[in-house]
Amino acid sequence: MNGTDLATGAAIDRVDLWIVIIGLGLGSFALRFAFLGLIGKRQMPEWLLRHLRYTPVAVLPALVAPLVVWPGATGGEMDPPRLTAALVTLALGVIFRRTLLAIVCGLGTLYLMLWLMG
Structure with missing residues (x-):
């Protein structure tokens, strides 16, 4: 540089x-x-440990949301494949409470939607 x-x-x-x-x-x-x-x-106080458990839950959506709403792959425009994959991942995560299942199914949904939409 x-x-x-x-x-x-x-x-x-x-x-x-x-x-x-x-x-x-x-x-x-x-x-x-x-x-x-x-x-x-x-030893940290119990109230602090309880709040620290929510850190990954707060950070992960903050990292993922801009990639869904303004993806760089589409020039910053929201597109149906990424939005659908995010919604499938969120729904499966809430319903089944299995992180790996939600991530794998969301990944599969993204690639399937990208393939279907060209």
Whole structure:
């Protein structure tokens, strides 16, 4: 890379780039240290453990939703195959409560819909 911003084509100053990289590294370290270094071997309160169980449930939909609503493969336009696959995955996950089953059936639905729609 020659130090240009791919979105705008503007040059990125090397100092600014290193400030961002070091800042993100320090922030990531601080977040991990807060749980591993400061809390360490101490027992966490039950209320905190109960709330931490919901973290994957909150993060996974936040990662998947933009890929369904604005998929890069279609230039950011919502399309029926991805929406159908997401709905099948959600329905099977809620009904059967089997994550792997929901993911595999959603994957199968996506490929079937892509094949049917050309």
